[in-house]
Amino acid sequence: MSRRPALNMIRSAFWPTVAVAVIVYFAGAAIVGQNGLFSLAGYRHQRAEHLVTLQSLQAERARLAHHADLLDPRHVDPDFAEEMVRKQTGQIRPDEVILPAN
Incomplete structure (x- = not known):
């Protein structure tokens, strides 16, 4: 019991x-x-890393957008076009310095 x-x-x-x-x-x-x-804390660290990556990608995107504007079919920048052609055809010498016209 x-x-x-x-x-x-x-x-x-x-x-x-x-x-x-x-x-x-x-x-x-x-x-x-x-x-x-x-x-x-790990998420905050990852967020900071991703923000740095985002800023570098935005800068790269702005650079590429600027180059696209320079190659606009309605008005191509002659200096940039010459630089691109010379790079593609191998006409740039190793001792030659090209100054960007930004």
Whole structure:
């Protein structure tokens, strides 16, 4: 007969124990998990790196847009066109210096 109260106590404690275990699991994941609070510093570092990359890509894009404007079919910049042709045909000597006209 002494087993009956112990079994009832175990049964009554089962679901609250499961609920506490689930809460502890999700709380731990929120703090230490892949997207938790501890990974926030890593995200800030990645964001800073990506901003530097973005700025360099924007500068490259602006440079290419400028070159595209210089090669506009309605009005081609003669100096830039000559520079491009000489580079493509290999007419630039190694000791020659080309100054960009920006």
